[in-house]
Amino acid sequence: MRKVLAVAFNEYRQVVLTKSFLLSLLFPVLIYGGMFAASIFFGDKTDLRDRVCVVDDRTGQLLEQLVEANEKRSRGSDVLTDGKQTGPRFVIQPYEGASGSDEKEQLIRLSDRVRSGEIFAFAIIGKDYLSLDGGDGDFIQYYSDSPTFGRLPDWLYRTVRNLVEEKRFDAAGYDRKEINRITSHNQLERLSLAELDDSGNIIEPQEENEVAAFLIPFGLVMLIFVSIQMTTPILLNSVIEEKMQRIAEVLLSSLTPFQLLWGKLFAGVGVGLTFSAVYIASLGFSLRYFEKLQWIPEGTFLWFFIFLVTGMLAFGSLFAGVSSACQDLRDSQNFAGTIILLLVAPMVLSIVTIESPDGPFATTLSMIPPFSVMAMMSRIAIPPGPPEWQVLLSLGLNLAFTALVVWASSRIFRIGILAQGKAPGWRELLRWVFRRG
Amino acid sequence: MVELEQVTKKFGGHLAVDQFDLQVPEGSIFGFIGPNGSGKTTTLRMILRIIEPDSGSIRVFGRAGHISANNAIGYLPEERGLYRKMTVLRQLVYFGRLKGMGGREARQAGLEWLERLELVPWKDKKLETLSKGMSQKIQFIATILARPRLLILDEPFSGLDPVNLEIIRTILLELQREGTTLIFSTHDMHTAEQLCDTICMIYKGKKVLDGTLDNIQATYGQDTLRMRYRDRTDLAASPLEGTSQVRNLGRFWEMRFQGEPHAILRKAVQRGQLDHFEVIHPSLHDIFVRIAQPGPEVTGEPEVEASGA
Numbered sequence: 001m002r003k004v005l006a007v008a009f010n011e012y013r014q015v016v017l018t019k020s021f022l023l024s025l026l027f028p029v030l031i032y033g034g035m036f037a038a039s040i041f042f043g044d045k046t047d048l049r050d051r052v053c054v055v056d057d058r059t060g061q062l063l064e065q066l067v068e069a070n071e072k073r074s075r076g077s078d079v080l081t082d083g084k085q086t087g088p089r090f091v092i093q094p095y096e097g098a099s100g101s102d103e104k105e106q107l108i109r110l111s112d113r114v115r116s117g118e119i120f121a122f123a124i125i126g127k128d129y130l131s132l133d134g135g136d137g138d139f140i141q142y143y144s145d146s147p148t149f150g151r152l153p154d155w156l157y158r159t160v161r162n163l164v165e166e167k168r169f170d171a172a173g174y175d176r177k178e179i180n181r182i183t184s185h186n187q188l189e190r191l192s193l194a195e196l197d198d199s200g201n202i203i204e205p206q207e208e209n210e211v212a213a214f215l216i217p218f219g220l221v222m223l224i225f226v227s228i229q230m231t232t233p234i235l236l237n238s239v240i241e242e243k244m245q246r247i248a249e250v251l252l253s254s255l256t257p258f259q260l261l262w263g264k265l266f267a268g269v270g271v272g273l274t275f276s277a278v279y280i281a282s283l284g285f286s287l288r289y290f291e292k293l294q295w296i297p298e299g300t301f302l303w304f305f306i307f308l309v310t311g312m313l314a315f316g317s318l319f320a321g322v323s324s325a326c327q328d329l330r331d332s333q334n335f336a337g338t339i340i341l342l343l344v345a346p347m348v349l350s351i352v353t354i355e356s357p358d359g360p361f362a363t364t365l366s367m368i369p370p371f372s373v374m375a376m377m378s379r380i381a382i383p384p385g386p387p388e389w390q391v392l393l394s395l396g397l398n399l400a401f402t403a404l405v406v407w408a409s410s411r412i413f414r415i416g417i418l419a420q421g422k423a424p425g426w427r428e429l430l431r432w433v434f435r436r437g
Numbered sequence: 438m439v440e441l442e443q444v445t446k447k448f449g450g451h452l453a454v455d456q457f458d459l460q461v462p463e464g465s466i467f468g469f470i471g472p473n474g475s476g477k478t479t480t481l482r483m484i485l486r487i488i489e490p491d492s493g494s495i496r497v498f499g500r501a502g503h504i505s506a507n508n509a510i511g512y513l514p515e516e517r518g519l520y521r522k523m524t525v526l527r528q529l530v531y532f533g534r535l536k537g538m539g540g541r542e543a544r545q546a547g548l549e550w551l552e553r554l555e556l557v558p559w560k561d562k563k564l565e566t567l568s569k570g571m572s573q574k575i576q577f578i579a580t581i582l583a584r585p586r587l588l589i590l591d592e593p594f595s596g597l598d599p600v601n602l603e604i605i606r607t608i609l610l611e612l613q614r615e616g617t618t619l620i621f622s623t624h625d626m627h628t629a630e631q632l633c634d635t636i637c638m639i640y641k642g643k644k645v646l647d648g649t650l651d652n653i654q655a656t657y658g659q660d661t662l663r664m665r666y667r668d669r670t671d672l673a674a675s676p677l678e679g680t681s682q683v684r685n686l687g688r689f690w691e692m693r694f695q696g697e698p699h700a701i702l703r704k705a706v707q708r709g710q711l712d713h714f715e716v717i718h719p720s721l722h723d724i725f726v727r728i729a730q731p732g733p734e735v736t737g738e739p740e741v742e743a744s745g746a
Contacts, residue, residue: 006534014523247518250579252487253510253589254535418487 003255007263012270015234021271024230025278048088051120051152054110056095058127058137062163067092069159078155090152093119107143114145121146123156130164192383212295214354217381220300221350221374223279224308227272228343231312232319235268236332239323239417248417257414261320265406268316269309276308297383304377306395311373314402315343321409322429324416331423338426346371350378357382366394369401408433438463438587438618439484444493446479453479455642456493461635466609466619468633470626470721472729476642477622478515481589484620485512497587508537511585515592515622517576521565525556528564529579536583543582550578554604569596577605581612588612591622606632626722636721638728645728654718661723662701663715664690670709677704689713691723 015021057063070092073079079087097106110122121144126137140160142153169176191205242248251260280301287293322335349371353362357379366376366386376394379386411433424432439461446454454476461467471477482488483495486507494501498509520528526547533543551557554574559567564575573596581588593609594602609632613619623629629636630650638646646653662680664672665688672690676683679701683692694701698716705711719727 002537003535006531010531241520242518245518245521246514246516247520249482249487249514249516250512250518250532250576251535253485253512253514254508254532418482 004259004263004266007251007255007260008266008270011234011238011264011267014238015267015271016274021275024275031282048085050089050091051149052091052093052118053152053156054093054095054113054119054122055156056097056106056122056124059125059130061130061167062125062160063092063094065163066156066159069163073155078151088151090155095122111143114143120144121152125160129160130167132168206294212292213382216295217354217357217378218350219283220304220381221347221354221378223276224304224311224374224377225343225347227276227308228311228315229340230275231268231272232315232339233336234271235264235316235320236323236336237329238264239320240326240329240332243324243326243417244328252417257417258410260417261317261406261410261413264320265313265316268320269312272308272312273305276305280304297381297385300381300385303380303391307373307377307398310395310398310402311370314370314373314398314405315339317402317406317409321412321416324413325419325429325432326416326423334423335426342370346374350374353378354382358386363390366390367397369398372398411435438465438498439620440494440496441480441484442494442496444480444483444490444495446476446483446488446490452642454483454490454639457639457642457644459637459644459647461618461620463618464613464616465634466613466621466632468629468636469620469622469639470624470629470636470646470725471639472624472725475639475729477639478591480639481512481591481620481622484589485510508583509586511536511580511583511588513577513580513588513590513593515595517572519564519572519576519579522563524561524563525551525567525575526560528575529582532579533582536585538583546582547578550582553608554578570598570601573597574601574605577608581608584612584615585617587618587620589620589622592624593621594623594625594628626720626725630721638725640728646724650721653721653724657719657724659716659718660693660695661717661719662690662692662694662698663713663717664705664711665713666690666708667710667712670711672708677701677708693719 055063055066057066070090074089079085079089095106095110097109110119113119114121121142123143124139124141126135126139126141128135128137129140131138140157142156144153166176169179190210194205195203197203242251248260255263284293284296284301287295318339319336322339323332326332326335346365349365353359353365353375356362362375362379363386366372366379367390368375372394376386376391380391385391412429415432415435416429439459441457441459444454444457444459445452457476457480459480469477469480479488483490484497486495497507523531526544529547529550530540530543533546534540538546548557548560551560554577556571556574556578559571564572567575577593580590588609590609593605597605609619621629621633633650635649636646636653637644648656672680672683672692673685676692679696680692680694683690702714705714
């Protein structure tokens with residue numbers, strides 16, 4: 001076992017201490033860390049400069065109320081929190097030029113004022129904007145040099161739309177307030193099922209988030225895919241290097257092919273676990289920070305690592321076994337393509353399993369290794385999750401499949417690692433599995 | 438120390454080693470020679486248990502069931518194998534740990550050997566930055582780091598300059614004095630003659646020579662002549678009567694002879710200004726060539742089985 005661990009430690013270290021691997025670990029830290037840092041350090045440091053907007057109200061009926069609405073906004077929660085300014089104020093200035101005389105000249109002049117920083121934006125409300133019959137002047141336009149700043153145009157459109165509706169209701173003789181009262185309603189709330197805890201008390205149903213309900217299982221499936229994808233080429237490259245550089249013979253004078261293979265597998269699993277642990281920790285920490293940990297069913301992360309390990313062992317040993325039979329990376333690509341298909345298929349199919357996690361397709365797929373690793377993971381991550389017996393059965397089948405693949409791969413490995421010459425085909429590899437001696 | 442009995446190994450239809458017997462005495466320097474493809478590497482791999490024989494038995498240190506993971510065997514393969522991207526000392530520690538050493542112990546031993554072979558300045562350099570000769574020495578250190586009781590060396594001196602060759606030879610002799618048994622696989626007959634107590638030759642999977650150099654040479658008898666002419670006498674164009682397989686070695690002529698050497702000496706004197714005339718045993722090189730490339734004169738020569746192995 002000491003020798004297996006020596007191989008594992010050496011190979012693990014060789015991979016984990018590379019710049020590319022460290023960068024791949026930094027990615028989630030940068031993303032999530034950046035989010036926290038932004039919310040903590042910049043949360044109360046929003047750009048609070050006044051946004052001056054010149055409005056050319058060609059209807060002649062909206063500007064005054066627009067200014068009033070803006071003053072109301074400046075006193076509201078969009079701008080103030082506990083008396084302290086937390087959002088930018090808008091300043092609505094009427095257009096003072098000759099409206100509609102020379103539109104091109106007007107646009108250029110106002111655009112220059114925006115470019116010079118004198119004003120933030122300008123808007124033109126067409127003369128027919130209030131008309132029910134439309135016309136050339138039935139428009140509202142917003143011009144700015146800051147396309148990403150959405151608060152001002154959003155507010156402007158919403159406010160003008162309300163004013164226009166109000167005026168139209170008045171003109172038609174309807175009571176706007178009454179109509180609002182009749183048509184007002186709350187949004188649909190999506191909640192999980194009610195449950196009783198051990199003491200018989202009702203556990204409050206949790207609010208469901210449609211996006212999270214898809215993204216979390218899909219993200220976990222992707223993480224399994226990426227972790228295995230990261231691990232297996234490492235095994236492939238190290239085996240090929242040891243064959244090409246004739247290191248394998250030196251190694252095999254010190255330990256058995258079986259020990260060597262297990263050392264490599266441990267290293268591969270270690271690399272995959274390190275990688276996924278950083279991502280899972282980042283995800284868990286983020287959800288906890290935003291108080292959304294309830295989006296992940298209990299035990300999901302534990303099952304994630306258990307299924308990930310079985311997947312990495314199965315695919316890792318398969319890669320190590322076939323690469324031991326190859327002389328160079330080009331040889332190994334023929335085999336790698338087929339194996340990667342086995343990996344990609346369940347990842348693509350997970351979209352179906354996520355949509356209908358308790359359907360017959362998802363249930364069947366989650367029982368067939370190696371597809372079951374991802375299929376079952378996606379089912380586990382969607383509340384309320386599959387019945388426990390299904391998870392245990394799937395795990396049992398996976399473990400049996402993994403044991404079989406590791407055994408077959410080790411049979412190939414013990415012959416392949418010393419074999420020279422043309423790389424064998426799949427049929428020849430199968431013969432190696434059952435060859436005696 | 439190492440005993441092989443009726444060992445046979447086939448690869449597909451090819452018989453690589455055929456009912457091979459071998460005995461390597463403890464503490465000896467054992468030369469294992471043979472042409473390319475004769476079964477040397479297969480035999481060595483079987484001794485190391487990297488591959489298993491189809492039949493026959495192999496005993497190392499008196500045990501039949503030893504595994505390739507035997508920490509007491511050091512193996513230097515002909516084609517050197519080290520990690521190009523790994524630093525020198527890390528590499529040595531890794532190979533030491535694979536031989537059962539602790540990390541600290543392997544590091545200490547690695548540093549001592551690097552010091553002795555004047556490689557300390559390169560200890561933190563990646564192997565790919567080192568010259569071929571330096572890599573050879575690193576591989577040699579990795580082989581002997583754990584002080585093995587049995588050392589199996591496949592062409593240990595190839596690629597080494599005379600200075601480094603002498604250093605390695607000295608270390609090997611030191612190890613032998615300390616009790617290590619050495620098995621050399623080599624094509625360099627001169628080295629084998631100089632270093633080895635006992636020599637075994639394998640040819641087409643079978644043993645064709647086994648014994649001490651003296652015994653082997655005695656079995657072949659004194660059937661070789663060595664001559665040197667002061668002038669440019671050419672013996673190859675028209676060999677002296679009673680001689681065959683004439684070879685120009687530069688300063689000397691060597692040939693096999695049959696009959697009375699005095700009669701040949703008289704004829705040799707008549708050919709030119711003869712300075713040197715010697716009746717000698719065939720060299721190991723000569724014996725190797727005779728077996729591996731049998732000419733018409735030596736075909737059907739009986740196998741030599743000298744005692745002493």
